Amino acid sequence: AQSVAQPEDQVNVAEGNPLTVKCTYSVSGNPYLFWYVQYPNRGLQFLLKYITGDNLVKGSYGFEAEFNKSQTSFHLKKPSALVSDSALYFCAVRDDRNTPLVFGKGTRLSVIA
């Protein structure tokens, strides 16, 4: 069975600084990896995904993520954080057997002006 770990419940970063939200995964077979963002009282919005190919994936709002197979990680990054990036971020994985997404517990990002 697949699983996702987001080791940090909370990440604080100053506006303008780079941010990283960590994610590690466990899956049998090829992983399909996703990042979602959730703003207060809203549903989850898709940010980016890794399916195959280039290990660095670019997504919405200037976010990117790097797939590292040897470390089974898929960390979310942004070069310069904005206050408006403050939200709850979820990493998710599915395997190659057409199963639903399995989500991590989420990391709350707080960007301080």
Place this chain on the structure above:
Amino acid sequence: DAGVIQSPRHEVTEMGQEVTLRCKPISGHNSLFWYRQTMMRGLELLIYFNNNVPIDDSGMPEDRFSAKMPNASFSTLKIQPSEPRDSAVYFCASSPLGRTMNTEAFFGQGTRLTVV
């Protein structure tokens, strides 16, 4: 497309009452998922359907929970009787089947259920 539509957005009910949550998936999507979000457990998959057929309901917490998908454009999640510990945000999501492995799921706005 209006996206995944859930109703109601908020529901407050008394313990023991029946609660029905509704979902309209994105047109053309034939996989539908029900998730529950709580502070303690995060996002949990309750059940999912492919082509209106329930595939895996192992995440449904108890027999009090049931879900149906009578057609491609409508699904319900019912709790009968409801209990305070059912209080959570319930999300419906949909995605296209066939390319499911590399296609993200699209989420509705959620239903915030409070059982008092």
